[in-house]
Amino acid sequence: MMNSRAMRVLQAATGMIVLAAGWQILSFVFPHYLFPPVPEIITRTIEVLITGSLLVDVLLTAGRIFGGLFGAFILGSILALLIGQSKTAENFIAPVLTFFQGIPALSWVVFAIIWFHGIEFRVLFIMVMTTLPAFTFQILDAFRSMSKDLFEMAMSFRPSRWTLFRFLIVPTIVPGILTAWKVNLGNAARVVVVAELVGATGGVGYQLLRQQQLFDMAGAMAWTLQLVLFVLVVQQTINAIETWALRYRAVSERAM
Amino acid sequence: MLSADPVIRFKDVSKTFRRPDGRGDFVAVDKLSFEIAKGEIVAVVGKTGCGKSTMFNIVAGLIKPSAGEAKVVGHDPFREFAFFRGKIGIVFQNDRLMPWRSALDNVRLGLQILNVDPKQANETARGWLARLGLSGHENDYPHALSGGMRQRVSIARAFAVDPEILLCDEPFSALDEMTARDLRAEFVRLVRQSNKTAVFITHQINEAMEIGDRVLVFHRPARIAYEARLNASTSEDDRRKMHDDIMRVLSVDQAAAEASA
Numbered sequence: 001m002m003n004s005r006a007m008r009v010l011q012a013a014t015g016m017i018v019l020a021a022g023w024q025i026l027s028f029v030f031p032h033y034l035f036p037p038v039p040e041i042i043t044r045t046i047e048v049l050i051t052g053s054l055l056v057d058v059l060l061t062a063g064r065i066f067g068g069l070f071g072a073f074i075l076g077s078i079l080a081l082l083i084g085q086s087k088t089a090e091n092f093i094a095p096v097l098t099f100f101q102g103i104p105a106l107s108w109v110v111f112a113i114i115w116f117h118g119i120e121f122r123v124l125f126i127m128v129m130t131t132l133p134a135f136t137f138q139i140l141d142a143f144r145s146m147s148k149d150l151f152e153m154a155m156s157f158r159p160s161r162w163t164l165f166r167f168l169i170v171p172t173i174v175p176g177i178l179t180a181w182k183v184n185l186g187n188a189a190r191v192v193v194v195a196e197l198v199g200a201t202g203g204v205g206y207q208l209l210r211q212q213q214l215f216d217m218a219g220a221m222a223w224t225l226q227l228v229l230f231v232l233v234v235q236q237t238i239n240a241i242e243t244w245a246l247r248y249r250a251v252s253e254r255a256m
Numbered sequence: 257m258l259s260a261d262p263v264i265r266f267k268d269v270s271k272t273f274r275r276p277d278g279r280g281d282f283v284a285v286d287k288l289s290f291e292i293a294k295g296e297i298v299a300v301v302g303k304t305g306c307g308k309s310t311m312f313n314i315v316a317g318l319i320k321p322s323a324g325e326a327k328v329v330g331h332d333p334f335r336e337f338a339f340f341r342g343k344i345g346i347v348f349q350n351d352r353l354m355p356w357r358s359a360l361d362n363v364r365l366g367l368q369i370l371n372v373d374p375k376q377a378n379e380t381a382r383g384w385l386a387r388l389g390l391s392g393h394e395n396d397y398p399h400a401l402s403g404g405m406r407q408r409v410s411i412a413r414a415f416a417v418d419p420e421i422l423l424c425d426e427p428f429s430a431l432d433e434m435t436a437r438d439l440r441a442e443f444v445r446l447v448r449q450s451n452k453t454a455v456f457i458t459h460q461i462n463e464a465m466e467i468g469d470r471v472l473v474f475h476r477p478a479r480i481a482y483e484a485r486l487n488a489s490t491s492e493d494d495r496r497k498m499h500d501d502i503m504r505v506l507s508v509d510q511a512a513a514e515a516s517a
Contacts, residue, residue, distance in 0.1 A: 153352040156316060157369040157417070158341035167365065171356045248356045248397040 036218035044222035045229075054207075058226045061196065061204040064120075065188045065230075068127020069181065075128065076135030076180075081169075083136070084143040097133040105130045105191045113199050126195040131184045138183070142176020143169065178242045182235060189231050261330075262291035263421060263453040264315060269324035271310050271478075284310040285478035287324065292470075297447055297454045299468030301461060301502060303509050307478025308457050312425050315455060316346060329420065342370045345414035347427040347443075351406040353398040359385060359409045360394040366417035384412035388442065404435035411439070415446060422447060422454040428463070440466055461502050465495060473502055475509045 020038050027035040048054045079097070083090040108129045112122040146169065154168045196205025204223050211219035271285040284307045292298050302308045313319045314326050317333030317340055326332065331339050345366070353362045360381050367377035385394055388408040398406055407427060414422060424443075428436035444467055447454050458464050464471045465486060473482035482505040484498045 149348070149350065149352050150354060152318060153346070153348060154365075154369075155318065156344065156346040157366045158338055159369045163369055167368070168354075171354065246356075248358075249399070 033215060033217055036221065040218045041221045041225070044218045045225045048222050048226055057203050057207050058230065060202050061192055061227070062230055064123050064127065064196075064203065065185070065192050067124055068192065069131060069184055069188050071124060071128045072131040072135045072184070073177075073181070076132055077139050077177075079132075079136045080139035080143055083140055093136075097136055100129060101133040103129075105194055109195050109198050112195070119200050122199050123192065123195045127188055127191060130191045131188055134184055134187070135180050138176055138180035139173055142173040142179075145176070146172045174245055175242075178238060178245065182238050185231055185234055185238070189227050193227065261294070263294050263296075263329055264290075264292040264455065265325075265327045266290050266311075266314075267325045267327075269311075269314060269321045269326050271307075271314065271319065272322045283477045285314070285321070288478050288480070289324075290472065290480060292453060292455065294453055295451050296469050297444065297456060297467055298470045298472060299456045299458060299464035300472045300474060301458055301464045301506070302474030302478075303476070303506060304459065306474040306476045306509065308474050309425060311474075311478050312423060312455065312457055315421075316344060316423055342366070342417050343419055344421045344423060345417055345419035347407075347411055347414045347422065347424040349426045349429060351398070351403075351410040353406055353409055353413075355398050358395045358397055359390060359401065359405075362398070362409050363412045363416050366413060370417060380416055381412070384416045385409070387446070388412050404431055404439065407431060407435075407439060411443060411446075415450075418450070420453065422452050424454065424456045426458055429458070429460070436463075443467070461499055461506075464502075465499060471498070471502065473505045475505070476512070481505045481509065 023035065024038045027037045029035075032040075048058065079093055083093055105126070108126045112125045116122045116125060150168060150172075154164060159167065192203070193205040193208060196203040197209050198205075200206050204227050207223045208220055211217075211223060266288050268287045268289055269285055270283065270287055272281040272283050275282050286307075288307075288311060300308045300311070310319070314321050315328060315333060317328075317337050320334040326334075328340065329343065333340055333344070353359075354365065357365065360378070363381035363384055364377045367380060368374075372380070382394060385391060388411060390405060390408055390412070393401065393405065398409070401409065407430075411427070427443075428439055431439065440463060456464070456467050458467075469486060471482075471484045471486065472480050475481040482502060484501070486495070486498070490498075
């Protein structure tokens with residue numbers, strides 16, 4: 001009998017195969033400049049991956065995503081801890097972050113182009129501003145879910161603030177941090193493309209713009225797939241970290 | 257009788273809380289005075305809401321009295337919070353184990369906070385787990401342990417830092433009777449062996465009489481309504497009489513609570 005992991009992989013593969021088959025059928029019906037055949041898309045995707053001068057653009061975008069997410073994570077963690085410890089800080093910061101959440105990513109792109117000259121700083125600014133509120137609120141939620149019982153227990157040993165942070169607060173917020181990274185990763189991948197599309201001279205977004213100008217659908221798909229692959233690889237890495245970091249959690253016998 | 261150098265001393269201690277609806281204050285402890293000498297095990301019995309947990313939190317330094325003087329080894333446990341690092345061990349009603357730490361790491365927690373050498377902390381923690389019958393479970397996470405085993409780990413955690421004072425807040429109330437009886441006996445043996453001072457809160461009369469050298473019965477709001485001393489020579493008849501007296505005192509508090517409700 002097939003185990004549950006193999007079953008999940010098979011189901012996921014079947015879904016992708018059905019999608020690819022549907023696309024292939026469309027490529028028989030419509031001209032190739034609208035729906036290029038699947039083998040051509042795969043060939044172009046592999047070409048990007050094995051051609052150094054093209055791969056640089058993928059790595060540039062990956063670096064921008066990580067840079068933006070890391071910046072938002074650090075800033076968001078500091079803001080979340082400030083809000084978590086002070087009602088006054090919450091009254092000041094939370095409404096501003098909520099306001100930021102309502103600003104579309106494209107508006108941040110326009111602001112960045114008007115305000116700043118450097119391309120990298122523009123992209124970093126856009127990435128941080130669009131993911132900061134979500135990081136802050138998710139880490140804050142994790143911080144607030146800290147068990148009062150465990151806090152009292154830890155306090156009974158009279159720890160220093162730093163010890164309390166290391167032994168109680170960090171392990172408490174780790175699940176929230178991992179979730180925040182997973183959620184923001186997808187958002188960041190979408191935003192970085194918009195930022196690069198409008199104001200960069202390199203990266204996946206810039207390459208997508210070029211493919212649009214050349215009316216090259218296979219190229220557009222190949223560059224899009226680079227981002228999808230990147231997100232999938234990072235998601236799987238975060239999942240592996242999560243499985244390791246949360247290995248202490250009980251697994252229901254019924255889930256086995 | 258008041259001793260010369262009590263380990264715990266309450267003098268006219270009161271504690272009031274603001275009512276959650278904001279309409280006035282609620283008196284949890286009202287001019288409570290008592291002393292506990294070194295090496296004594298004092299059991300505190302009372303109905304739910306009688307103020308015993310508030311008294312417990314004041315001794316632990318987790319809350320500040322509204323009035324009066326609370327001293328533990330001559331120091332204010334709330335104001336001089338850091339002074340009591342390693343001096344007070346607490347066993348709570350539920351085990352309060354950190355789910356991300358193994359049994360061994362949970363026992364090591366207090367030692368790590370006290371900056372004990374890691375090798376020494378490891379040995380001490382293993383030693384306490386072994387004394388409490390948990391050898392072989394050092395690397396188990398809390399979810400893999402039974403309720404009784406988890407509470408043993410929490411007792412080991414409290415003893416591992418070798419505190420002068422042990423505070424226990426109904427630590428066996430969530431366990432089945434057999435496990436609770438075994439752990440009670442184990443707890444008393446460990447406290448006596450190490451000549452520690454212990455305050456043991458419970459709502460069970462039998463448990464209080466089994467554990468305490470002295471039993472204090474609280475009436476709301478944390479007033480001592482009855483006090484009895486016990487030792488190995490206390491006869492069965494005297495114990496039965498004490499049990500009946502405590503029952504009667506607790507019933508009076510229950511009736512008063514129902515009348516005021």
